[in-house]
Amino acid sequence: MATTYETRKDVPKEEKWDLTDLYESEDDWQKDLDDALTIANELQEYDGNINDGSSLLAYLKKQETLKYKLQHVFAYAMFLSDIDTRDSHAQQLQAKASQAAVKVNEATAFFMPYLLSLEEDTLKKYLQEETELDYFKDHLWKSFRYKPYVLSKEKEELLSQLGETLSAPADTYNMLNNADIQFGNVTDEDGSKVQMTRGMYAKRIEDEDRDVRKEAYFAYYKPYVELNNTIATNLAAEIKTNVTLAKIRGHDSALRESLFDDNVPTDVYDNLLASAKANVQPLHDYTAWRKEELGVTELRQYDLNVPLVPDMKVDISYDEAYDTMLKALAPLGEEYIAVLREFREQRYIDVRETPGKKSGAYNMGVYGVHPFVLLNHHDDLNSQFTLVHEMGHAMHSYFSSKHQPQITANYRIFVAEVASTVNEVLLIQYLLKETTDSKMRKYLLNHFIEQFKGTFFTQVMFADFEKQAHERAEAEKPLDANSLNELYESLFRTYHGPTLVFNDEVKYGWSRIPHFYRAFYVYQYATGFVSAIHIAMRILDGDEETLKNYMNFLRSGSEDFPLELLKKTGVDLTTAEPIENAMKMFSETVEEFKKA
CATH class of the missing domain: 1.20.140.70 (Oligopeptidase f, N-terminal domain)
Structure with missing residues (x-):
């Protein structure tokens, strides 16, 4: 099809x-x-x-x-x-x-x-x-x-x-980053020089040809280097606004004010950063292994995105992907699977890419009706993972709307990624169990490692940057281009390890992150990810109590604060256990990948 x-x-x-x-x-x-x-x-x-x-x-x-x-x-x-x-x-x-x-x-x-x-x-x-x-x-x-x-x-x-006026730094960055940024030139297929776009960069930074990656990397960072002082002044204004407003309202820090709505103590945030740093060695090992696999003398930042296993061109029809999802998620029980079948039959999903259709994928639950899922599905492995991810959100919306009154039917962002990531973990464990192709197995392991790196370590690094930048402002220390560059470069070294040889552009990485204009938001990707791993692996181990509690979690909407809802599933983010369990899984996956 x-x-x-x-x-x-x-x-x-x-x-x-x-x-x-x-x-x-x-x-x-x-x-x-x-x-x-x-x-x-x-x-x-x-x-x-x-x-x-x-x-x-x-x-x-x-x-x-x-x-x-x-x-x-x-x-x-x-x-x-x-x-x-x-x-x-x-x-x-x-x-x-x-x-x-x-x-x-x-x-x-x-x-x-x-x-x-x-x-x-x-x-x-x-x-x-x-x-x-x-x-x-x-x-x-x-x-x-x-x-x-x-x-x-x-x-x-x-x-x-x-x-x-107070939202001016975010508005300014949005216009600058989306409308005014002019990337450098790259060489097209005909040998001509053309201006690079974000879409081109996303493909070229994963290209097997190192020269293509290198050229794309420098072209991408060119405007951020040139506008370093301007963007730094803008972000400093955003951070100082956050600090000032928190102080005016009587909060003891901008971090505390940001976590107040979800009733999350700052200890949870601090514990996340500390636990990640204490368990960062497997990521350093993976970075070192990447250098060996690529066979390069020096590993550079433009080498971090190229797949270590060439893309598996596997044709997977939509119906086949859906049926595989039903098998992979079977551990979640008969009710879950029955509802999931209904989603396809009742046309809750808009599947195919067509001219003019919004790109990407999302779920939107509409109370009193049902969830609506938008996809741009291609018959490949990435689309299969996207399908499973979005259906996790959709099932969360479905069960919460069915079991909660309107006032508590919507779940909070803090827990939003739990249901989608539980599904992804169950899918990848199912595929690893079922595949007999050694190359496919290695590809799947690499996929999970990269997902873990992007959703956990990178987001924790961003969260660390945000916290330290705000603390500098609260201590009335300078917050300029040099201090932001030095902070980001230091954190990049901490998380990626000694194998990586730095280009000067690395230190400008903070200036391309729009999430920094939504203070203390990104840490929730990491907490959601480790929570999902904690839950999914226990369900796969046959823990009936965890399964029952997880299904109750899906039905709970926002009837309680996020930490309390997660505690009922057995995930206590006020302790290091969920993070350390996830780190152990990451370490084991890296070791298995190296041997594959």
Whole structure:
């Protein structure tokens, strides 16, 4: 079967979304949009008029109805646009949905400052007056945690007015990195010099020809070297803003403020960094082995991405990939597999690449309907892993929506990658068990090692950089191009080991990372990854208690804070055990790979 099609009409019906699950017609969509705007206007009338349990309940019920309708409206418009980004009508619907979201935010902006202005006894009184408020009670108290860190009404309004100004460093970097960056030139197939693009770089940095990799590497870093002072000044402004806002609100550090929402103690963050550094030797061994495998005199940064096992050109049809997934995930139980079969049969997945379709892959759960998964599936091994990954997210969305009320159905980002990575670990262990091809086995081991390196070690290195950069700002130490370059280069040496011979460009690596404009976010990739390994390997060992607890985790949405939800599966991130277990697995995989 073809993997790309000239038009969407050519794609088999069973491999396309059925968006009538959301709305039978655009008229139905428009009705929900109109209703949402009407409710938003009604909610605005509550500003200054919530003074007892009854009015608080009325406001919260209307707000939940609004969220339900607006999510459906936004999802439908987004899905239509994503299946063909050239569709101007779909873009118009998406613009309408976005405009409605802005109006809703404006209409409800008063509520959080109002809630946090209440005395604790007053909120308790309202909760006693209306028993129906029990449904919202946990949500209200979780919001109330912010009370010690809320400023006076006048100061909050002032900060709100400064919102656009405070986000300027992130906006500036986004424009610079996506619109203005001009990469250097590389040689094309005809021997002509052409300007490199990000897409070209992603392919060329993995090319078997070292000269191609080297040329791409220097062309890619050229603008970051040239703009080093500008980007450093911009990131320093972002970091200092984070530090200043945390101090204004009464937090003892920017890190503590960032972790507050998930109720994660800073010890978890510090423990992650310390445990990774204490167990970094297997990564150093792998880097040294890479040098041997490539047969180079000096291992350089442009040698770190080329596959050590040439790409396995294996044809795997979508149906075959799906059936393999069902077998690989069988340890998760009959209910899980039955639901997974239903996803394919009920057209919850938009499978094929077509002209204009949004690139990449994602899952979006729509409460009251079902998850929608977008793929750009090619009949190969990478697509098989992407399928398994996204279906992990989708199953998490499905079970949480089925077992949770709307208010707690969405899971937090902290735990989002657990379900997807559990699936990936189960798939790779299944494929390693089933394959009889020695080259394929080596390829799979290398795939897992590289995934581990990228999702764990690289993200921990980024997290380390963020923490130390913010600590420098908090100590009022210089935060300029030289200090950021030195910090990043030092960390790169720490994590990659002595085998690597550094080009000067290595130290500029921090300047190409957009995640640094979303402070203390990336560490969650690493914690999610080690949590998933901990869970998956116990399930494969036949641990029925872990399986039962994991399925309960998938049903839990955000009914509790992330660390508590993970503890119920047997993963305690306040200890080093999950990280050390993952490190042991990584070390064993590296040793097996070297012998393969």
